[in-house]
Amino acid sequence: MNTSDENQYLLAPNPEAEGLSTHVSGYDENGLPVTVNVVTEKPVTLYLNAQEIVTMMTIGDHPDLLAVGYLRNQNMLKPDDEITGIEYDDDLDVVVVRTKRQTNYEQVLKKKVRTSGCAQGTIFGDIMDGFDDIALDPEARLKTSDLYQLTKTINTTPSLYLSAGAIHGCVLCQDGRALVYMEDVGRHNAVDKIAGWMHLNNEPAENKIFYTTGRLTSEMVIKTVMMKIPILVSRSGFTAWGVELAQRAGLTLIGRARGKRFTALAGHQRIIRDLDPASVSHENAEHGRKGSKDD
DSSP, X not given: OOBOSSOBOSBOOOTTOTTSEEEEEEEOTTSOEEEEEEEOOEEEEEEETTEEEEEXXXXXXXXXXXXXXXXXXXXXXXXXXXXXXXXXXXXXXXXXXXXXXXXXXXXXXXXXXXXXXXXXXXXXXXXXTTGGGOOOOTTOOEEHHHHHHHHHHHHTSOOHHHHHOSOEEEEEEETTEEEEEEEESSHHHHHHHHHHHHHHTTOOOTTOEEEESSOBOHHHHHHHHHTTOSEEEESSOBOHHHHHHHHHHTOEEEEEEETTEEEEEEOGGGEEOOSOGGGSOOOOGGGOOGGGGOO
C-alpha cells in the first residue's frame, strides 16, 4: 500500500513493483547515451469457465481484478453470479474466472466494437442492454473543495506515470478521499481493475466518484454508468458521444479538471461550489500529463 501526505489509499500504484517497468538504453538528440525507464506490456488471455473471451494488452498487475472487472463491465458476469474460482498462470499469461452458473457467450462475442484510444479496447454484443434502466443516485453531490483536493492528491501520488509515463490511471474516490488507484497501458484496463475490486469487495457505488486521466469517451461513460457511479471526472477532454451518453444517463461529467479549472458538460446540478477557485493554486508543471496539453 502506498500513501501520500494527504491521503491513505486502500490500494495504490507501486512504481517499484518488479516487472511493471524496465530500463532501456538509447541515445538522446545529441547522440549521447541515455537510459530510460519504460512501462512493460504483455498479453493476458481471459477465459470465463471454458470459453476464451479476449486477449488484453496490460502491464500485468492485478490480473484477478482485471478479469472480474472486464467481465462485469461487459455484462458477462451478473451481479448475483457466484465466482467459484479465479486462476492465473503467469507462464501461460492466462486468467480463468469460474462461476457456478454455466455460461456461453458465443453469439455475443461475434459482435464486437473496437474502442477509441491507445491500447484499443473491445466491447462486445449487448453491453448497452440495461443502460437506460440504470438509475444513478440523484442525491449524490461533489463539493468543489473535494474535487480540488482529489486532483492534487492523485497527481502527486507516486505512480508509474511519474516514473515511466506512457500509461493511464483511474481512481475510485469518495468525498475528498482517493480510495483505489489503478494504472495500465489502456484506460479501459484501469477502469476494469477498479470494477473488479468493487465487485469482489461488495463496494457500494452510489456515493462514489470516478476519476480518470484519459479522455471522456463513450466507453468511459458506459463503464462508469454500468458500475452505477454517478460522477465521472477527468483531467482530459470529451467526445461528443460520451457527453450525449452522460446526459442520457444522468451522469455528472466533468472534464479538463486541473489546477483550479474544470468544465462540466452533464449533471451540473450535483456540483456544490463551496470554494473560491481564486484560492486554489495552479498545478505544478512537473505533474502535468499529456492529456492536459491536448485541449
